Amino acid sequence: MPQPPVPRGRGAASNPPNRFERLHVEPDPEAVEAAGQAGATVPTEYFRDHARSVITRNDSPDIPFDASVNPYRGCEHGCIYCYARPYHEYLGLSAGLDFETRIFVKSDAPELLRRELAARSWVPQALALSGVTDPYQPVERRLQITRRCLAVLASCRHPVGVVTKSPLVTRDADLLGELASVGAAQVSVSIPTADEALRRVMEPRAATAAARFDAVARLREAGIPAGVLVSPIIPGLTDHEVPRLLRLAAEAGACFAGYTLVRLPHAVGPLFDAWLARHFPDRRERVLNRVRDVRGGRLHDARFGVRMRGTGTLAEFTADLFRVACERAGLPARGPELSAAAFRRPGSQPGLFDEVAPGASDDASRPFDPRPEG
Numbered sequence: 001m002p003q004p005p006v007p008r009g010r011g012a013a014s015n016p017p018n019r020f021e022r023l024h025v026e027p028d029p030e031a032v033e034a035a036g037q038a039g040a041t042v043p044t045e046y047f048r049d050h051a052r053s054v055i056t057r058n059d060s061p062d063i064p065f066d067a068s069v070n071p072y073r074g075c076e077h078g079c080i081y082c083y084a085r086p087y088h089e090y091l092g093l094s095a096g097l098d099f100e101t102r103i104f105v106k107s108d109a110p111e112l113l114r115r116e117l118a119a120r121s122w123v124p125q126a127l128a129l130s131g132v133t134d135p136y137q138p139v140e141r142r143l144q145i146t147r148r149c150l151a152v153l154a155s156c157r158h159p160v161g162v163v164t165k166s167p168l169v170t171r172d173a174d175l176l177g178e179l180a181s182v183g184a185a186q187v188s189v190s191i192p193t194a195d196e197a198l199r200r201v202m203e204p205r206a207a208t209a210a211a212r213f214d215a216v217a218r219l220r221e222a223g224i225p226a227g228v229l230v231s232p233i234i235p236g237l238t239d240h241e242v243p244r245l246l247r248l249a250a251e252a253g254a255c256f257a258g259y260t261l262v263r264l265p266h267a268v269g270p271l272f273d274a275w276l277a278r279h280f281p282d283r284r285e286r287v288l289n290r291v292r293d294v295r296g297g298r299l300h301d302a303r304f305g306v307r308m309r310g311t312g313t314l315a316e317f318t319a320d321l322f323r324v325a326c327e328r329a330g331l332p333a334r335g336p337e338l339s340a341a342a343f344r345r346p347g348s349q350p351g352l353f354d355e356v357a358p359g360a361s362d363d364a365s366r367p368f369d370p371r372p373e374g
Contacts, residue, residue: 006278007041007042007097008041009041009078009204009205010042010078010097010100010101010204011078011079011080011082011100011201011202011203011204011275012078012080012095012096012097012099012100012271012275013096013097013274013275013278014096014097014274015093015094015096015097015098016094016095016096016267016270016271017094018089018092018093018094018095019086019089019266019267020089020090020092021089021092042097042101043101044076044100044101044102044103044139045101045102045103046103046104046105046139047102047103047104047105048104048105048107049073049104049105049106049107050108051106051108051109051112052112053112053116054069054070054071054106054108054109054112054113054116054149055067055068055069055113055116055127056068056069056070056131056132058131060304061304061305062304062305062307062308063131065125065126065127065128065131065161066125067125067126067127067128068127068128068129068130068131068132069109069113069127069128069129069130069135069149070106070130070131070132070133070135071105071106071109071130071135071140071145071146071149072103072104072105072106072130072133072134072135072137072139072140072145073087073088073091073103073104073106073132073133074088074098074099074100074101074102074103074104074133075099075100075103075133075134075137076100076101076103076137076138076139076205077100077134077137077165077166077203077204077205077206078100078203078204078205078206079202079203079206080201080202080203080271080272080275081202081232081234081262081263081264081268081272082099082133082268083263083264083265083268084099084132084133085099085266085267085268085271086265086266086267086268087132088102089266089267091104094267095266095267095268095271096267096271100205103137103139105139105143105145106145107143107145109145109148109149110145110148110149110151110152113149113152113153114152114346117152117153117156117158117345117346118345118346118347120345122345124158124159124340124343125159125340126159126160126161126338126340127153127158127159127160127161128160128161128162128163129146129149129150129160129161129162129163130163131163134163134164134165134166135149135162135163135164136164136165136166136168136169137166137205138205140166140168141168141171146172147171147172147175150172150175150176150179151175152346153175153179153184154175154178154179155346156343156344156345156346157179157182157184157342157343157344158179158184158340158343159179159183159184159185159338159339159340159343160179160184160185160338161185161186161187161188161335161338162176162185162186162187162188163187163188163190163229164187164188164189164190165189165190165191165203165206165207165212166206166207166212166215167207167211167212167214167215169187169189169215169219170215170218170219170222173218173219173222173224176219176222176224177222177223177224180223180224180225181223182339182341182342183336183337183338183339183341183342184338184339184340184342184343185224185225185338186224186225186226186227186335186336186338187216187219187224187225187226187227188226188227188228188229188258188335189212189213189215189216189226189227189228189229190212190228190229190231191209191212191213191228191229191230191245191249192230192231192232192233192234192238193209193238193241193245194209194241194244194245194248195238195241196208196209198237198238201275201279202275209245209248213228213248213249213251213252214252216228216249216252216253216254217252217253220252220253220254220255221253225255225256225335225336226253226254226255227249227254227255227256227257227258227331227335228245228246228249228252228254228256228257228258229257229258229259229260230242230245230246230257230258230259230322231258231259231260232259232260232261232262232263233259233260233261233262233318233322234262234287234291235261235262235287235290235291235293235294235314235318236283236286236287236289236290236291237280237283237287239318239321242259242318242321242322242325243321243325243328246322246325246326246328246329246331247325247328247329249329249331250329250330250331254331255331255332255335255336256331256332256333256334256335256336257326257329257331257332257333258333258334259318259322260308260309261294261308261309261310261315261318262291263300263307263308264291264299264300265300265302266300268300269299269300272299273288273299276288290314293312293313293314293315294310294311294312294314294315294318295310295311296311296312
């Protein structure tokens, strides 16, 4: 059977079977061949997510937050290594192309967030925005759901830590700056590589590293604590870039840095393997073997306490490399602690005189348009 064509601007080349589904549809070989000759493209589709709550809780001991808000499920950035891909299987979809082309939008997230923060049972604590998929993927520019969530958090001075790889985060510097003024905001920008050729195939719809470093600089100029996550570090592929990335982070004004080792759970392992075979066949075995070296002989080790940093000699070497590079760049390994001291509980409904963030008022009343951009 012909190999599936690589869709233009996508990380995955196919939809592997869903581990929860008994049936899987294989594409017609002639259709695959014709698509390859024509130059395949796969449009992005958006679907309304009728979530009843928006704050997700976890009890993982190796994640530095207990609660998060995820305005989107799936991510158009298409990062081939993304550990969140298997979450799409819980929706009856695939961790492959489905994850990056079928995006579920929580259009009511700001209203749900306000309601949950208003509950007397809610104890203010650092919220991650977001803990799974990027809150600033391309459609956010139009829908502004993340911005409206930040407007809710700013109105009640609730602490939030943003994790993103998009320069779009600088659009919301006004809200983040308001929160930062009471010690309630920080931003972590993920930058795993400064190699643009690698970035184009590994994170096909994400911004360049230069644009992300510029975003860090602009956030710092606005008085917002911002740092860089060298995440993920991929042994044998990106680990040699660690010192350079941290030096560039320091030059951009980053006030902290962190890292994780690549995680390849469930379908992500085979997807990543196929991606290596397409783009880096000469390095494929070396990269996979080094991933196994830090994962106890497997491509993924889900155990708490080791899944973020790995185990073994190579994992220890990577930790030492990162520590020394941070010391040379003058970067602490952690950002400032977020404070909930200024928190003020919102009403269950927006008040008549509640301040609405600039740029958020139109979207607050505009119905969700599920059609793709453009």
